[in-house]
Amino acid sequence: MTLFCGHYGSGKTNIAVNYALHLRRQGLEVTIADLDIVNPYFRSKDSTDVLEAEGVRVIALPFANSSVDLPALPSAAYAVVQDRTRHAVLDIGGDDRGAYALGRFVPYLLEENDYEMLYVVNFQRPLTTTVFDAVEVMREIEIACGLAFTGIVNNTNLGAETTLDLVKGSYRKAEELCKVTGLPLFMVTAESSIAAEEMFPLRLQKRPFE
Amino acid sequence: MTEKVLMKGNEAIAEAALRSGCLHYFGYPITPQTELTAYMAKRLPKMEGGVFLQAESEISAINMVYGVASTGKRVMTSSSSPGVSLKQEGISYIAGSDLPAVIVNVQRGGPGLGGIQPSQSDYFQATKGGGHGDYHLIVLTPSSVQEMADLTSLAFDLADKYRCPAMLLADGTMGQMMEPVALPEPHMGTVEKPWAVTGTQMKRKHNVVNSLYLQPEVLEKTNFERFERYRQIEENEVRYESYLMDDAEYCIVAFGIAARVAKNAITMMRKDGLKVGLIRPITVWPFPKKAIREAADKVKGFVSVELSMGQMIEDVRLAEECRRPVVLCNRAGGMIPGVDQIIAVTKDLVSSVEGGAR
Incomplete structure (x- = not known):
């Protein structure tokens, strides 16, 4: 099981969708679960067509993206954490508030003991521009859900103004974050058109007003 | 200008307000502006003199704004369409008391409870009054996350300069979209506020902040004086x-x-x-x-x-x-x-x- 958690707007959903497709392309049976109880707008359910076309199972609230603004979880979420035959990618809501949703699944995750919980960080986000702030958000999330992170995903970007230099310029902070927390760097992510070889490429959804 | 950061429009408003010396925020969460309230809740308690209060309703929030504005401190509230309707009475009182304050409306579809998707259907409410009485708001409409920040700073400056409430009229898309933004340098505003209710220290006559004028001649005079300021705004502040x-x-x-x-x-x-x-x-x-x-x-x-x-x-x-x-x-x-x-x-x-x- 792979869990993506992090600061609000750090890029968890885009990474979860791309990572689920990546696992599927390696031949794994993959389920992605949209467990975001915070944000009613940008969700992994947005990518249902792309995901299902490649054979990824999508679990989301029936009314996710329907403008019904309820902090609820899909009932099928238990099936995701209890089914040990499939690889699950969990897209968790932002900050400690989003991570509260994870708490109820933690006993199952600990029992199975086969998960990675990844901290997605974008050092260009104003509340996580420093390693100190990034660690603070990280600890808040861990306290809220009762699970400890196992790795770091460096998703430093400036949206449409992201350059390769900007991503590489964040390596020093990412290294320091790893050092301070004792966690390994799981991957560096970048939009596919600029991603260098060592980076995990992301395909992003385009919006009509851009 | 500082190094660019990646922000949601709602967050950009909040951060720009803090950098404009707004240390007082009162509000109530409503989609699609909730990130603004959440950002203030996170940041203000860590700032010296910062006050964040989630009011029990939009009505109480706007009246808390009225109170702080009376003291001459920079103050803000924010909401989305249905919540801004609730604030209208307070906005009219703030305008009638000639107080500077910043009100943010990240509009959603209406009327009524409507929906949570973006809208501009509060245009009449924002530009033609909204509350009762003869008054105007300075109404600024951002078209990018950068402008969400820049126009927030401007709203505080204009509100102070003309002693009137200013509104940032955004829509749900502006609030939710993420874009790079160069945040404005911190500036606290330089306008003197001799009218502010700050305690006389027994050294001057006390100031009164009030919108009640029972003599019609006096009330008419305040209206004419206020509209002279509106005329100056129309002359100088069109953008x-x-x-x-x-x-x-x-x-x-x-x-x-x-x-x-x-x-x-x-x-x-x-x-x-x-x-x-x-x-x-x-x-x-x-x-x-x-x-x-x-x-x-x-x-x-x-x-x-x-x-x-x-x-x-x-x-x-x-x-x-x-x-x-x-x-x-x-x-x-x-x-x-x-x-x-x-x-x-x-x-x-x-x-x-x-x-x-x-």
């Missing part, structure tokens, strides 16, 4: 962007998210040889009347692109004095006009004006 208007034969008028879609439509129409430009009001009160009036001397018609049933179009018609046809291109209820729709409406206008010559 708009003129885009490809030099050779334009047709003019689109649009603000906020609608202006962004309109620019894409204009790019495509110009590829077809259709000379279309854009006037993007940045202040919708005061409305850029002169720019529209001058455009009417040159262009053959106007298209008002709006996320409403057609509200700004009335100001466009008033400004161009009914000399040219003005047509509406709109979606409502949370929908956004598309590039194709804007092109189709503009081309319809062209053929009705030019009799199918094109």
Whole structure:
């Protein structure tokens, strides 16, 4: 099981969708679960067509993206954490508030003991521009859900103004974050058109007003 | 300017407010502006003198704003359409007491509880009063996350300068979208506020902040004095962007998210040889009347692109004095006009004006 958690707007959903497709392309049976109880707008359910076309199972609230603004979880979420035959990618809501949703699944995750919980960080986000702030958000999330992170995903970007230099310029902070927390760097992510070889490429959804 | 960061529009407003010396925020969460309240909740308690309070309702929040504004401190509240309706009484009191304050409306579809998708259908409420009595708000309409930050700073400065409430009139798209933003340098404002209720220290006559004037002659005088200030605002503070208007034969008028879609439509129409430009009001009160009036001397018609049933179009018609046809291109209820729709409406206008010559 792979869990993506992090600061609000750090890029968890885009990474979860791309990572689920990546696992599927390696031949794994993959389920992605949209467990975001915070944000009613940008969700992994947005990518249902792309995901299902490649054979990824999508679990989301029936009314996710329907403008019904309820902090609820899909009932099928238990099936995701209890089914040990499939690889699950969990897209968790932002900050400690989003991570509260994870708490109820933690006993199952600990029992199975086969998960990675990844901290997605974008050092260009104003509340996580420093390693100190990034660690603070990280600890808040861990306290809220009762699970400890196992790795770091460096998703430093400036949206449409992201350059390769900007991503590489964040390596020093990412290294320091790893050092301070004792966690390994799981991957560096970048939009596919600029991603260098060592980076995990992301395909992003385009919006009509851009 | 500082190094750029990636922010949601709602967060950019909050951070810009903090950098403008706004240490007092009162609000109540509502989609699609909740990130603004959440950001303030996170940041303000860590700042010296910072006060964040989630009020029990929008009505209490705006009255807390009224209270802090009386002391001359910079103060803000924010909400989305239904919540801003609740604030109208307080806004009228703040205007009637000649107090500076900043109110943010990240609009969603209405009327009533409506929905959570973006809208511009509170235009009348923002520009034509909203609450009771003769008053105006300075109303600023951002069209990017950068402007969410910049216009927030400006709103505080203008509110102080003219002693009146200013409103940032955004829409759900602006609130939710993420873009790079260079945050404004911290500035606290330099306007002296001798009227503020700060305690006399037994050294001066006490100040009174009040909107009650029982003698009609006196109440009339305050109205006339206030409208003299409004006249100065109309003279000095009109802001708009003129885009490809030099050779334009047709003019689109649009603000906020609608202006962004309109620019894409204009790019495509110009590829077809259709000379279309854009006037993007940045202040919708005061409305850029002169720019529209001058455009009417040159262009053959106007298209008002709006996320409403057609509200700004009335100001466009008033400004161009009914000399040219003005047509509406709109979606409502949370929908956004598309590039194709804007092109189709503009081309319809062209053929009705030019009799199918094109």
